[in-house]
Amino acid sequence: MKTLAVTPGVKDSLELLEMDEPAESDGSVLVEALDVGLCGTDIEIITGQYGEAPEGSKHLVIGHENLGRVISAPKDSGLSEGDLVVGIVRRPDPVPCEACAAGQWDMCRNGLYTEHGIKGRHGFAREQYRADADALVRLDPALTGVGVLLEPTTIVAKAWEHIERIGKRAFFDPKVAVVTGAGPVGLLAALLGVQRGLEVHVYDRVEDGPKPDLVRSLGATYHTDTLTESGVLADVLLECTGVPSVVMEAITKHGLDAITCLTGVSSTGKELQVDVGGVNREAVLGNDVVFGSVNANRGHYEAAAEALKKADKDWLGRLITRRVPLEQYQQAFERQPTDVKVVLEIKAG
Structure with a gap:
């Protein structure tokens, strides 16, 4: 599958790669990626300022602001085929510390957390990914065009x-x-x-x-x-x-x-x-x-989903000032004076 990845620590190493399909060990829910939003963190990773690849990988797939659609999920997961979902960026550390054990990984006390597209986990700029149900937040279908704004x-x-x-x-x-x-x-x-x-x-x-x-x-x-x-x-x-x-x-x-x-x-x-x-x-x-304040836990994702659900969808849509197909990713990083939020379309349409 197509992925957009860097070699962490190497400036301007961003490239479109073919990588293996996501392993079942990554999670029980298979998700088709739709959109990835870009922000300053992505720029800093691309310029080699930081970023950490998953263990055993040379590359780090970028993209933490995300929107996807469920392809398949276990019957007891609370998710169904076609559900609109966002993957939670930070995942608790494996120890875990007291905060992570309480579901507040945004307040992790030992720094052993991982973050999709940033630290130790591949991001969402890839055609498909897997996650467990507790790492996904389901969105109202009305947010199909703007759900990528959930993470910010x-x-x-x-x-x-x-x-x-x-x-x-x-x-x-x-x-x-x-x-x-x-x-x-x-x-x-x-x-x-x-x-x-x-x-x-x-x-x-x-x-x-x-x-x-x-x-x-x-x-x-x-x-x-x-x-x-x-x-x-x-x-x-x-x-x-x-x-x-x-x-x-x-x-x-x-x-x-x-x-x-x-x-x-x-x-x-x-x-x-x-x-x-x-x-x-x-x-x-x-x-x-x-x-x-930095990052967010599941409760904040759910609160953010409610806020977007209540917001004017046309106003939210105006925040997304450019949408760029994945294959033309270089254009997404060419800053335009009218840019507010630039989105990579992983799946067009």
């Missing part, structure tokens, strides 16, 4: 869940939410904020293209100025860029008792002059909370 939605579903749990520390009645970055994760964070009835403000540098209209179509406010310049004082902030200067604004420019969630991963080596004493003083006197 899980990131912000987890972020919002943790924000709300932290909010229960004391009185918590948020009115205003800020999202920094209008990429796919930022836009989906804004969607979940609007679904919660909040006044949502989204900040990005782009002045034209699809992003401003996508934000406004949600009923949110789009900003091209900075958080400092706008004067918006948020109760909840989701930082989705990883840009150091934007991160510092999200940490320091907000209302009292604010909760800031960092989801963007920053590059290292960039230095900022920071008044640590001033930041500490404001955080302590303002009852601030700042926390980081």
Whole structure:
């Protein structure tokens, strides 16, 4: 079968390969891959910054954002032929640690987890794959064209869940939410904020293209100025860029008792002059909370599936700005100015 794979650690080694059909030992459910979404993680793996092949393999099949359809499944699996499914990216470590044993592999404490298309497991950019039923999430058929957005939605579903749990520390009645970055994760964070009835403000540098209209179509406010310049004082902030200067604004420019969630991963080596004493003083006197969040467990996948089911499907479809056939994969990685989410079509149509 056709697969899109890299040699981990080797820059620009991405190639279309023929590999064996998935082994039955991989899982009892056989899935036909439909779509794979691309993101910055894939770019970093392709440029050789990280990535780990499965044991015994030279190559790593890429692709963690995914959508597929069940070809066959055991009768007692809860899945049937034709079901629309998404494979859960992170799988618990084999020890397992206390968190993985509790089904919270997103909080793995020993780092022995594996991740499809990233760390120790082949990804979903292949014509077929196998998985056990507990590693698959069934989607509403109405999400056929947009279900590939589930995995990035899980990131912000987890972020919002943790924000709300932290909010229960004391009185918590948020009115205003800020999202920094209008990429796919930022836009989906804004969607979940609007679904919660909040006044949502989204900040990005782009002045034209699809992003401003996508934000406004949600009923949110789009900003091209900075958080400092706008004067918006948020109760909840989701930082989705990883840009150091934007991160510092999200940490320091907000209302009292604010909760800031960092989801963007920053590059290292960039230095900022920071008044640590001033930041500490404001955080302590303002009852601030700042926390980081990455990955997701099954509960977050299910919450994300409900959020997408409730969302406007036309709006979700507009997030996917390009669809590229697998055989033309090089074009998918040629960045276009109007790109929001680029999707590889593993199975056309």
